[in-house]
Amino acid sequence: MKRKVLLIYTGGTIGMEKDYESGSLRAFDFGNIFEKMPEMKLMECEVFVHPFAKPLDSSDMGPEEWKIITNYIFDNYDHFDGFLILHGTDTMSYTASALSFMLKGLKKPVILTGSQLPIGDLRTDAKENLLTSLYYASLYENEEAVIQEVAIYFEYKLLRGNRTLKYSAEFFDAYSSPNYPILGQSGVHLNIVKDNLYRDRSETEFHIDNYISEDVLFWRIFPGMKMNHFKEIPKMKVLILQVFGSGTIFSSEKTLEILQEIRNNGTEIVVVSQCISGGISFGKYENSNVFAKIGAISGKDMTAESAITKAMHLIDNPNYTGSFAENFSRSMCGEITE
Structure with a gap:
């Protein structure tokens, strides 16, 4: 029996082709993807295509588009064995992270991919990314999906979606997962590292939680910054501070005073690191003690993208019991090393 994969095309470079009159890139009709890539007909899975009505640059992707994707997966969950989302590369890590929190009780693969060059380009990376993603999205053993989480496949590597970041705008190998090992790698053989795969151990039936708040602000600390x-x-529900190293910030009474004032106004403060690898450790250095004093929340080894979307999903979400701090601090779907 052939597995069925639903391919959701949102936009991005992978679905572009060159207009030879103007020289610029434009989106092609993704309904004709089988003409562009006849190799897809040779796959050991059936592929059904659902393009966005208007393809979007990934810089235009946000909460409303995340909800469109989750709703479409929910409506089609029982009819397909896996889902492949084609997405622009610039914000793919944000979308993958958000979907990982919004899709509850997931027992099927949701793979995101894209490309650095258009699918019609002679040197494109699009075809390999697309074809191998389809393999991963349709991979089953003993009638059970091998991948049961949101993942990104790019340039021969399968990565946990909420652990990724885009680190290169130039190289084909554009994505990194600095604090979690790869889930799989494609070469002559299609490899999976099963010990690294996420499994939802709850008995939760698949459902979606589309609550997303935009009352979150992200701020990078830098030397010489004026705390005033x-x-x-303006007051916001969550302030995410990206600080130095393992959690340090300039030590002064003004720093403590202003951050305490923000906390007293009801704003949750989350702390993440500017370092790509490693995480936050309050108390390791004296200059991190200010965060313990004001009751800030450690983002541990989360990526900025994951911390932002997790905060957006959790703050004032009526579907969770317990405090924001309690829920943010625990790993919900493998986004934190515990």
């Missing part, structure tokens, strides 16, 4: 600027920003 924080007094001028």
Whole structure:
């Protein structure tokens, strides 16, 4: 029996072709993908295509589009064995992270991929990314999906979606998962590292939680920054601070005073690291003690993309019991090393 994969095309470079009159890139009709890539007809799975009505640059992807994707997966969950989302590369890590929190009780693969060059380009990376993603999206053993999480496949590597970041705008190998090992790698053989795969051990039936708040602000700390600027920003529910190293910030009474004032106004403060690899460890250095004093929340070894989308999903979400801090601090779907 051939597995059925639903391919959701949202936009991005992978679905572009060159307009030879103008020289610029434009989206082609993705309904004709089988003409562009006849190899897809040779796959050991059936592929059904659902393109967005209007393909989007990934910089236009956000909460409303995440909800469209989750709703479409929910409506079609029982009819397909796997889902492949074609997406622009710039914000793919944000979408993959958000979907990992919004899709509950997932027992089927949801793979995201894209490309650095258009599918019609002679040197494109699009075809390999697309074809191998289809393999992963349709991979089953003993009538059970091998991958049961949201993942990104790019340039021969399968990565946990909420652990990824885009680190290169130039190389085909554009994505990294610095704090979690790869889930699989394609070469002559299609390899899976089963010990690294996520499994939802709850008895939860598949459902979606589309709650997303946009009342979140992300701020990168830098040397010489004037803390008084924080007094001028509007009140928000969550402030995510990207700080130095394992959790340090300039030590002064002004720093403590202003951050405490923000906390007293009801804003949750989450701390993540500017380092690509490693994570936050309050108390390791004296200059991190200010965060313990004000009751800030450690983002541990989460990526910025994952921390942002997790905060958006959790803050004031009526579907969770317990405090924001309690829920944010625990690993929900493998986004934190425990």
